[in-house]
Amino acid sequence: MAHQADEAGLIAAYDASVQSLLNTADVFRKLFPNSDNTQSGHAGEEGRWTESLIAEFLRRNLPSxxxxxxxxxxxxxxxxxxYQIDILIHDPTVAAPILRYGDAVVVMPEAVLGAISVKHTLRQKKLAHELRELSAIGRLCGRADTPGPYLALVGYQMDPKKSYKKFVKSINETYVKVFTELSERPERIAACEIVESVIALDGYLLHAAALAKEGSGVNGDKRKKVPVTWGGPGDRWRYALAVELIAGLSKRYHRREPRVKGRGWPSLAGRALSKFDAIPIACESRPPLSAATKGHTAPV
Incomplete structure (x- = not known):
């Protein structure tokens, strides 16, 4: 006899997945510490290690x-x-990679569903650069007839040198400053160029509603701004961080594949996000503006 799935069980499973990422992230640092044991003595390899953990988590939770x-x-x-993207989620059934070498690929924009930048520690001083580079990917992959890619910046921990209050204030203010400046360019900004998620796995989430609600159209002018919210640790914060990544990618996959019905997610009751700003947009998505950038890296 079939039984109804327990929502609490699903929440517990995702909560455990994120806790496992946190528990495993520092293994490389402990095996190969620097001289004063404050970080890894091999930063590049540690970066690949932390990226691989997030990548494997996504492989287990996304369509095969x-x-x-x-x-x-x-x-x-x-x-x-x-530029080289830490984690690149693409659909080879849309367009096969142009090149494969080892674990890396070169893909066409139409195949891209998501791009994620991974950091061990989320710091305000590098945030603006990371956000602008991710935004450039959204601009490069923009298409008039399909939602833009999911863009996210994920860190394992918040800056330990700042109090939680100062950390949140610095991240939120930098995020709004970057995208307000981009929205003030002559060509303005499309929703597909806005980074949807900034995450610290030990207890911080910034979320922008970059993907329009289903049925509102891709290129329509039904909304003028993308609202931005944030939240901190709570009863279900680990679960919320896992779902933020999986749902952000899955919703784009299901939007592009309407024959596949998207799944519902357990409610985030007790995990409220606070509104704090909104980014003005020109449209939802558009082709990349390439006239002055032919042969160069995606514009920033």
Missing amino acids: SLEVATGFILDTASGMRS
């Missing part, structure tokens, strides 16, 4: 038709290309 890799995006029509 999607691939999770590292690599580059190349628009063969315009000659525009991205």
Whole structure:
């Protein structure tokens, strides 16, 4: 006899997955510490280790038709290309990679479902640069007939040198400053260029509603701003962080594959996010603006 799934069990499973990521992240640092035991003596390899943990988490939780890799995006029509992306989620059934080498790929923009930058520690001083580079990926992958990719910045921990209050204030203010400035360019900004998630796995989430509600259209002018919210530790914060990543990618997959019904997620009761700003947008998505950038890295 079939039984109704217990929502609390699903929440517990995702909570445990995120806790496992936190428990495992520092293994490399403990095996290969620097001289004063404050961080790894091999920062590059530690970076690959922390990226691999998030990548494997996504592989376990996304449709098997999607691939999770590292690599580059190349628009063969315009000659525009991205920098190397820590985690690149693409759909080879839409367009096979142009090149595969080891665990890395070079893919076309139309195959990209998501791009994630991974850091061990989320710090305010590097945030603006990371956000602008991710935004450039959204601009490169923009298409008039399909939602833009899911863009996220994920850190394992908040800056330990700042109090929680100061950390949140610095991250929130920097985020709004970056995207307000981008929205004030002559060409303004599309929703597909806005980073949807900034996450610290030990207890912080910033969420922008970059993906329009289903049925509102991709290129319509039904909304003028993208609201931004944030939240901190709570009864279900680990679960919320896991769902933020999986749902952000899954919703785009299901939007592109309407024959596949998207799943529902357990409620986030007790995990309220606070509104704090909104980013003005020109449209939901649009083709990349490549006239002055042919043959160069995606514009920032």
